Structure formats: C-alpha cells, structure tokens
Amino acid sequence: MFSEKNVKAGVTFPKGFKAAGVKAGIKKSGNLDVAVIYTEKEAAIAGTFTQNAVAAAPVFVSRDVVKTGTAHAIAANAGCANACTGEQGMKDALAMQKIAAEALGCAANDVVVASTGVIGVNLPMDKMEKGLKQAVAELDENGSEKAGNAIITTDTYSKACATTVTIGGKEVRFGAIAKGSGMIQPNMATMLCFITTDAAIDSKLLQQALSEIVEVSFNMISIDGDMSTNDMCIVLANGEAGNAKITAVGDDYETFKNALQSICQGLAKRIAADGEGATKFLTVNVKGTKSFADAKTIAMSVAKSPLVKTAFFGEDPNWGRVICAVGYAGVPMDPQKTVVKFGGIPVYANGVGAAFDEEALRTVMSAHDIVIDIDMGDGEEEATVWTCDFSYEYVKINGEYHT
Amino acid sequence: MFSEKNVKAGVTFPKGFKAAGVKAGIKKSGNLDVAVIYTEKEAAIAGTFTQNAVAAAPVFVSRDVVKTGTAHAIAANAGCANACTGEQGMKDALAMQKIAAEALGCAANDVVVASTGVIGVNLPMDKMEKGLKQAVAELDENGSEKAGNAIITTDTYSKACATTVTIGGKEVRFGAIAKGSGMIQPNMATMLCFITTDAAIDSKLLQQALSEIVEVSFNMISIDGDMSTNDMCIVLANGEAGNAKITAVGDDYETFKNALQSICQGLAKRIAADGEGATKFLTVNVKGTKSFADAKTIAMSVAKSPLVKTAFFGEDPNWGRVICAVGYAGVPMDPQKTVVKFGGIPVYANGVGAAFDEEALRTVMSAHDIVIDIDMGDGEEEATVWTCDFSYEYVKINGEYHT
Numbered sequence: 116m117f118s119e120k121n122v123k124a125g126v127t128f129p130k131g132f133k134a135a136g137v138k139a140g141i142k143k144s145g146n147l148d149v150a151v152i153y154t155e156k157e158a159a160i161a162g163t164f165t166q167n168a169v170a171a172a173p174v175f176v177s178r179d180v181v182k183t184g185t186a187h188a189i190a191a192n193a194g195c196a197n198a199c200t201g202e203q204g205m206k207d208a209l210a211m212q213k214i215a216a217e218a219l220g221c222a223a224n225d226v227v228v229a230s231t232g233v234i235g236v237n238l239p240m241d242k243m244e245k246g247l248k249q250a251v252a253e254l255d256e257n258g259s260e261k262a263g264n265a266i267i268t269t270d271t272y273s274k275a276c277a278t279t280v281t282i283g284g285k286e287v288r289f290g291a292i293a294k295g296s297g298m299i300q301p302n303m304a305t306m307l308c309f310i311t312t313d314a315a316i317d318s319k320l321l322q323q324a325l326s327e328i329v330e331v332s333f334n335m336i337s338i339d340g341d342m343s344t345n346d347m348c349i350v351l352a353n354g355e356a357g358n359a360k361i362t363a364v365g366d367d368y369e370t371f372k373n374a375l376q377s378i379c380q381g382l383a384k385r386i387a388a389d390g391e392g393a394t395k396f397l398t399v400n401v402k403g404t405k406s407f408a409d410a411k412t413i414a415m416s417v418a419k420s421p422l423v424k425t426a427f428f429g430e431d432p433n434w435g436r437v438i439c440a441v442g443y444a445g446v447p448m449d450p451q452k453t454v455v456k457f458g459g460i461p462v463y464a465n466g467v468g469a470a471f472d473e474e475a476l477r478t479v480m481s482a483h484d485i486v487i488d489i490d491m492g493d494g495e496e497e498a499t500v501w502t503c504d505f506s507y508e509y510v511k512i513n514g515e516y517h518t
Numbered sequence: 519m520f521s522e523k524n525v526k527a528g529v530t531f532p533k534g535f536k537a538a539g540v541k542a543g544i545k546k547s548g549n550l551d552v553a554v555i556y557t558e559k560e561a562a563i564a565g566t567f568t569q570n571a572v573a574a575a576p577v578f579v580s581r582d583v584v585k586t587g588t589a590h591a592i593a594a595n596a597g598c599a600n601a602c603t604g605e606q607g608m609k610d611a612l613a614m615q616k617i618a619a620e621a622l623g624c625a626a627n628d629v630v631v632a633s634t635g636v637i638g639v640n641l642p643m644d645k646m647e648k649g650l651k652q653a654v655a656e657l658d659e660n661g662s663e664k665a666g667n668a669i670i671t672t673d674t675y676s677k678a679c680a681t682t683v684t685i686g687g688k689e690v691r692f693g694a695i696a697k698g699s700g701m702i703q704p705n706m707a708t709m710l711c712f713i714t715t716d717a718a719i720d721s722k723l724l725q726q727a728l729s730e731i732v733e734v735s736f737n738m739i740s741i742d743g744d745m746s747t748n749d750m751c752i753v754l755a756n757g758e759a760g761n762a763k764i765t766a767v768g769d770d771y772e773t774f775k776n777a778l779q780s781i782c783q784g785l786a787k788r789i790a791a792d793g794e795g796a797t798k799f800l801t802v803n804v805k806g807t808k809s810f811a812d813a814k815t816i817a818m819s820v821a822k823s824p825l826v827k828t829a830f831f832g833e834d835p836n837w838g839r840v841i842c843a844v845g846y847a848g849v850p851m852d853p854q855k856t857v858v859k860f861g862g863i864p865v866y867a868n869g870v871g872a873a874f875d876e877e878a879l880r881t882v883m884s885a886h887d888i889v890i891d892i893d894m895g896d897g898e899e900e901a902t903v904w905t906c907d908f909s910y911e912y913v914k915i916n917g918e919y920h921t
Contacts, residue, residue, distance in 0.1 A: 167845040167846045169841050169842060198842075199838060199870055199871060200870060201868065235871040438572050439570065439572060442571040443569070443570045448571045463602065467604040468602060
C-alpha cells in the first residue's frame with residue numbers, strides 16, 4: 116500500500132497533479148522555501164485550520180478559498196509565518212495568492228496560500244514573487260519531494276505519504292506532504308499538510324470526511340502542548356481517476372474516507388515521532404472510559420506531561436508519573452480499577468505497582484517506539500494519542516536565540 | 519516585616535510551637551527526612567489538599583484530621599511519597615500518625631501526616647518509627663530550619679517565611695516552611711506547606727481564609743503543568759498570642775487574612791522561582807479581561823507553554839510565542855487590542871510587533887526576574903501567575919533514571 120516509489124511521488128502520485136519547490140532566499144539557511152502544488156483540472160477542496168485566536172494572514176485568505184468549494188493550487192513558503200503582521204500581512208498574503216494565480220493562469224481565489232516559520236516578520240515580497248514564478252515554471256510530475264522540503268522548518272525530514280484504493284472499479288490515488296515538529300498540539304498546531312487525490316467527490320462530502328478524520332489523526336498528536344497560528348490541512352480532489360463522483364455517504368464514500376484516514380493518521384504519527392528533539396515515539400492508548408472525549412482527555416494529560424516525557428527520554432519506567440497524570444486529567448476515576456502497561460507489560464494495577472520482569476521492561480523502555488496502555492475499567496470507549504519524549508535537544512532547539 | 523531572624527525561626531516563630539528534623543534514613547542521600555511540628559496548646563486547623571484523583575494515603579488521613587477542626591502536630595517525611603501503595607499505604611499512614619501521637623502524648627487524630635518523594639514505594643516503617651520518636655525527643659524552639667530541610671526533595675533550598683501583625687492590640691506571629699520544585703502546578707501540586715500562627719481564630723474562619731488565599735497564591739504557580747498526588751497546605755493557629763478570638767469577618771479577620779496571604783504568596787513565588795532546573799523567575803500579569811478566571815486561564819497558558827519557557831531560558835524576547843499561547847488559551851480575544859510587555863517594554867501592540875530599544879530589552883531578558891504584562895483590553899479583571907523557565911537542567915533532573 117505504501118510503496119517507496121509512491122511515497123516519493125507524494126502529492127504528484129495522483130493523476131493530474133504537479134509540484135515544485137525552489138530556493139527563494141526566505142529561509143536563512145538558503146534551503147528550499149517556496150512550494151507550489153497545481154492541478155490543471157479544477158479540484159474539489161476541503162480544509163481545516165488552526166483554532167488559535169491569533170491566526171496568521173494566510174489562514175484568513177485560505178479559509179475563503181475553501182468556502183468556494185474548488186481550487187487549482189496551493190502556494191506555500193517556510194521561513195516566515197506571516198503571523199502577527201497586521202494589515203501588511205493581509206496585503207502580503209493576498210499578493211502571494213495573486214502572484215501565484217497569475218503565473219498559473221487561474222483565478223486568485225483558486226489558490227490556497229500557507230506560510231510557516233518565524234512569527235512577527237513581514238514576508239519579503241520581492242523574494243516571494245521571484246520564488247513563486249520560478250516554482251510555477253518548474254512545476255513537474257516529479258516535483259513533490261522538492262515541494263515537501265520547501266515547507267519544512269525544524270523538521271529533521273520531510274514527511275510524504277501515498278496510497279491507492281479502488282472505487283467503483285477505478286484506481287484512485289492519494290498523495291500527501293506534511294511538515295510538523297515543534298509546537299504540535301491538538302487542534303492543528305504548527306502543521307501544514309497538503310493532500311492530493313484524483314478521486315471525484317463532492318466538496319461538501321470531502322469537507323465532512325476531512326473534518327471527522329482530523330479529529331482522530333492530527334488532533335490526536337502532541338509535541339509540547341503549544342498550538343500554532345498557521346496550521347492547515349488541505350485536500351484537493353481533481354476527479355482525474357474517473358470514478359463515478361461520490362455525492363452521498365455509502366460504500367464508495369467509506370472506501371474513500373478510510374484511505375484518507377490512513378494517510379492522515381500515518382502522517383500524524385510521523386509528525387509526532389519527529390517532534391523537536393524527539394528520541395522516542397510514544398503511543399498512548401486509553402480504553403475503558405465512558406466517552407471518546409474522556410479517553411482523549413486522559414491520553415492527552417499523559418502525553419503532555421513534561422515529567423512523563425522526560426522519564427521516557429531517560430528510559431525510566433516511572434509508572435508513578437503516568438498514573439499521576441491520569442489522576443489530574445480531570446476525569447473521575449477509580450485508581451483501583453485502572454491498569455497501566457508499558458509495551459504490554461503491566462506496571463500498575465489494583466492501586467499499586469505491579470511486579471514485573473525487569474529485564475523485559477528494560478527492553479521495552481530502550482526501544483524507539485513505546486506503547487503505553489491505560490485501561491480505566493469504566494466503560495467501552497477508547498482513544499489513542501501519539502507523542503514523543505522531551506530531550507535536552509528540545510530545550511536546545513527552542514532555547515537558542517533565533518530572532 | 520520579613521526579618522532574617524524571624525524567617526529562620528520559621529514555624530517556631532509564633533509562640534508555643536516547637537519543631538524538629540532528623541535523619542531517619544528514608545532519603546537515599548542520608549539527609550534530614552523526618553519532621554515534626556508541635557504545639558502543646560490545641561490549635562485550630564485548616565488545610566487544602568491535592569485535587570489529583572490518585573491521592574496518596576497521607577492525604578486521606580490528614581483530610582480527616584482537618585475535619586475535626588483542631589490538632590496538635592504535623593508529622594512529615596521526604597524520600598517516600600506513600601502514594602499508589604494501596605491498603606498497606608493506608609495502614610502505614612495511620613501507623614505514622616499513631617506513632618507520632620503516642621510519642622507526643624496526644625490523640626492520633628490530632629496529628630496531620632504528610633509524605634513526599636518517590637511514588638509506589640512503601641514507607642520503611644521501622645525507620646519511620648525511630649525517626650518520629652527521635653524527632654519528638656528533639657522538639658525545640660529553634661527546630662524549624664531542620665524541619666524545613668527534612669521536607670525538601672529536589673528543592674535547591676528550604677523555603678521559610680515569617681511575619682508579625684497586630685490584632686486587637688496584641689502581637690500576632692506567623693511562620694511557615696514549604697517545599698516545592700518539580701511537578702508544581704495549579705491546584706496544589708507536589709507542594710507541602712506548613713504554616714503556624716499564635717492567633718486565636720475560629721477553625722471555620724481559618725479554613726475560609728486559607729481556601730480563598732490558596733486560589734491567589736499556591737494555585738497561581740506552575741513549574742511544569744504536573745500536579746502531584748501528595749500536596750497539602752496546613753495552618754495551625756494555637757491562640758497563644760492572646761488576641762480576642764476571631765469569630766466573624768471584620769477588621770481583625772481582614773488583618774489576619776492579609777498576613778496569611780502575604781505568607782502564602784511569598785512562599786508560592788519562592789517555590790516557582792526554585793522550580794526544577796530554573797534559571798529565571800517569571801511573573802505573568804494578565805489584565806483587561808471580563809473575569810479573574812479568564813485572566814488566570816490566559817496567564818496559565820503562557821506560563822505553561824514549553825516554547826515560552828525555553829525562550830526565556832535562552833533570553834530570547836520571542837513575543838510571538840507569548841501571543842501564540844495567549845491565542846490558544848481558549849478565551850475569546852482581539853489580537854488588535856492586546857498589548858504584551860516584557861519588563862515594562864511594549865513588544866507587541868496593534869496586532870504586530872512593537873518597535874523597541876534592543877539594548878533595554880536585552881537588559882530585561884538577561885535579568886533573573888522578568889515580568890510579562892499582557893493587557894487584553896477587554897475588561898477590568900486581572901490575575902498573576904508565577905513560573906520559571908525550562909532548562910537543560912530540568913530535563914536532566916527528570917530524565918535521570920531514579921527508581
């Protein structure tokens with residue numbers, strides 16, 4: 116399903132999509148920093164955006180594009196977030212949209228704009244204009260990798276993803292690129308995710324699917340509890356696969372939604388695993404609650420606890436910190452009924468620490484991927500949150516003076 | 519008001535109180551680890567406790583003592599939290615209470631018990647018994663400093679405090695010892711605070727005063743967002759000052775409450791300043807909100823943000839992270855109306871970064887104590903939260919394997 120070749124193809128894996136990434140000089144490092152993704156055939160569009168009250172200018176502009184239900188392109192940059200930039204920021208985001216649209220030969224409101232990077236700095240519009248024009252000129256069916264690298268900031272690598280499903284006898288393709296790292300939190304933290312598909316689907320159904328999927332993917336990861344001003348997840352569906360257009364909930368819709376969910380959860384996990392300074396990837400499963408919301412609240416309380424995260428960094432099977440974070444989550448609980456397992460090994464049950472094989476637990480704690488299972492013993496609902504540990508490197512990355 | 523001599527006297531500064539701290543061998547370091555505070559004359563008692571659903575055994579035992587309205591003593595240890603210890607833990611906490619009471623010659627339910635340290639380990643009761651008996655034998659009018667040192671864990675120093683006020687023509691004294699450091703969060707995180715006073719006051723009024731004061735002192739600090747299983751704040755008022763007993767709200771009550779509040783806020787600030795690995799003491803003032811709760815929510819969102827805390831560690835005047843944390847606090851806001859100042863210097867206003875004197879701001883950021891003022895411009899209410907920065911040392915302290 117996730118072949119190396121398809122993953123590399125990323126957003127250009129689905130039919131009819133091209134992409135490019137260029138060096139416009141916006142990142143201080145001189146790396147790739149402006150990306151364009153384009154479909155000549157008009158695509159249905161859906162999007163979800165940051166819930167931060169201090170949203171960046173491109174968020175306002177792109178929300179309006181999503182409202183139209185269709186689009187042709189995404190223009191994005193890294194290195195400057197165009198957030199907290201006031202009126203000038205809005206002018207710049209609209210200019211970014213217009214420059215890309217003119218170069219592509221489409222309407223301005225057919226272009227989503229996205230920015231990530233330093234807050235409070237104006238976009239260098241001369242560099243942006245040059246970069247966008249160059250990116251449009253370089254649009255290519257093999258351009259996804261460059262586009263992916265152009266949207267990353269402190270990520271250690273660009274995330275890409277691809278999959279194929281059959282809908283109504285037609286092969287339907289999905290591809291995606293994403294950036295994450297610091298400041299990742301529920302509710303779409305500093306994350307950009309651009310998903311393409313050649314499925315034919317009604318834009319309202321596309322939005323419905325995306326909104327539901329985001330709740331169990333990108334909103335279930337936490338790096339450091341911060342939520343950014345710039346996050347967005349955009350899906351473009353251009354219909355090139357030739358399937359009968361999905362216009363109602365049914366088998367085709369479910370197949371489509373499952374594929375989109377696998378893309379989003381796969382990327383969410385990889386964003387969590389690549390959190391700033393991360394050395395461990397932690398999966399926090401909470402079950403036995405009365406509601407999904409309760410399970411999520413408990414899992415997030417554990418996933419966000421700096422004491423839990425530093426313990427896993429130190430490979431310390433400190434279940435006391437985990438049960439403590441469960442206890443202050445705010446969900447009524449019975450400590451006697453609660454069971455905590457690390458890597459399948461019970462470490463807390465019946466209100467006390469469990470006897471465990473120290474050697475086996477040491478093996479669990481020394482692995483890169485660690486699963487924490489918490490059974491509250493009080494219902495049938497469950498939730499899974501993905502996060503990473505808290506390391507010296509996190510403090511280093513974020514404690515360095517980089518204005 | 520806070521003379522060196524009185525502060526050193528701590529919980530033994532008020533008339534009629536004795537204290538002791540001894541080495542019982544519960545801390546691995548071999549340092550002082552069992553403390554007793556005692557008043558021969560019966561004292562009115564008030565207490566507030568952790569809201570963690572996984573409360574430690576001593577919390578259950580001491581809640582019952584507070585319910586009786588009177589007490590003679592506090593018996594405490596560091597090195598073992600007696601949390602997540604099941605039935606054995608309850609037996610041990612009750613035995614700890616009984617041993618101290620017998621040695622002191624008072625009833626078991628006249629003794630508050632408190633523990634702090636490692637979770638999930640049973641109290642070594644032989645060491646505890648020997649330590650308690652020794653502490654009672656060593657009770658002394660100069661014993662506060664030793665008692666203070668016996669309750670600290672990763673604190674870099676013991677916190678003590680003292681003050682004097684005049685009530686009804688009589689000198690009334692207050693003294694206190696406290697421990698804090700990691701895991702400090704609103705709602706009484708791993709914090710033990712023992713306050714003594716020779717005021718005569720009705721226990722219900724004492725509880726009313728304490729409960730209100732905790733909301734604007736210990737519940738307004740955050741180190742890492744974690745909340746412990748063991749926190750408690752206890753006040754003993756033995757009436758030795760000879761003031762006419764305070765039995766109703768009025769001038770005497772207000773004078774008493776102001777003094778108690780100055781004690782609690784002073785200790786809360788020092789606990790925040792001595793958070794694990796802290797290199798900076800941060801005061802987050804939020805004003806211009808519709809309610810105290812809104813102001814507190816915003817201030818806590820800023821104080822708990824790892825990105826904000828690492829920025830201050832790095833002396834980086836990164837107002838973008840502050841306004842971002844304000845934005846995701848969940849309180850409706852207008853970014854245009856919000857003003858952020860560091861050390862009195864505006865850094866964000868009118869939706870954008872403010873022009874500032876870089877040299878002056880560098881001086882602000884390089885100081886140990888930094889004040890962050892946030893004016894939401896949307897009301898008359900305000901709140902202040904105290905916290906510290908996030909350093910390499912925090913990760914080191916908490917990432918070391920110490921089971």
